[in-house]
Amino acid sequence: MRVLLVEDEKRLAEDLVETLGAAGFVVDVAEDGKSAWFKGDTEDYDVVVLDLGLPQMDGLSVLKKWRAAGRSMPVLILTARGNWTERVDGIDAGADDYLVKPFQMEELLARLHAILRRSAGQATSVLTAGPVELDPRQMRVSVGGSPLALSPLEYRALHYLMHNRRRIVPQHELLEHIYGSDDGRETNALEALIGRLRRKLGTNIIETRRGFGYTISVEGETAPEASSTTS
Numbered sequence: 001m002r003v004l005l006v007e008d009e010k011r012l013a014e015d016l017v018e019t020l021g022a023a024g025f026v027v028d029v030a031e032d033g034k035s036a037w038f039k040g041d042t043e044d045y046d047v048v049v050l051d052l053g054l055p056q057m058d059g060l061s062v063l064k065k066w067r068a069a070g071r072s073m074p075v076l077i078l079t080a081r082g083n084w085t086e087r088v089d090g091i092d093a094g095a096d097d098y099l100v101k102p103f104q105m106e107e108l109l110a111r112l113h114a115i116l117r118r119s120a121g122q123a124t125s126v127l128t129a130g131p132v133e134l135d136p137r138q139m140r141v142s143v144g145g146s147p148l149a150l151s152p153l154e155y156r157a158l159h160y161l162m163h164n165r166r167r168i169v170p171q172h173e174l175l176e177h178i179y180g181s182d183d184g185r186e187t188n189a190l191e192a193l194i195g196r197l198r199r200k201l202g203t204n205i206i207e208t209r210r211g212f213g214y215t216i217s218v219e220g221e222t223a224p225e226a227s228s229t230t231s
């Protein structure tokens with residue numbers, strides 16, 4: 001899952017990058033409103049953590065501009081303690097949730113996972129596909145009830161595919177969402193990664209649709225149609 005973190009307090013931003021990274025997120029950081037707006041407008045994020053007090057352009061204006069431009073990614077706003085009008089304005093402007101500073105990292109992660117769950121239209125916290133279960137809160141994967149050890153990259157790829165299981169995920173999109181922006185983005189490496197993942201899972205739930213991308217497909221369930229591909 002790829003997250004845009006918008007926070008101008010350096011120390012807090014560093015702590016957040018560490019926490020989010022350890023929780024399996026790929027993190028991009030913006031330290032002011034203008035670059036935040038640009039990144040959110042041009043890149044594809046699964047979720048955004050947006051501080052409201054920012055230099056150059058305040059967070060509320062950034063959020064309003066995104067929404068006016070049709071950018072619909074889920075947004076969690078960070079607000080100052082005691083400023084309840086800010087929270088109301090944020091929700092009105094299209095925020096999906098808020099967190100009051102200072103907050104516990106655990107609460108931030110719980111809220112982010114809840115937002116992602118809602119955005120995927122899921123009722124439960126654990127993602128399932130046939131015998132495969134993935135628990136994003138614990139970063140645990142099991143097949144038929146037996147725990148499975150995956151590398152961070154394998155985990156991120158499986159999580160992204162299972163999160164988007166109602167559609168076909170193009171290769172370039174999967175690459176974007178599992179690698180940090182500075183890492184190489186090689187299609188060959190992705191094919192090798194998917195191959196390793198399939199072998200480890202021991203069950204063929206990841207289907208390749210030549211010319212389209214990958215999709216989660218479970219026997220007995222209706223597979224997504226290629227025409228449903230959107231990004």
Ligand code: CA
Pocket residue numbers: 007008009051052053054
């Ligand atoms: Ca701030």
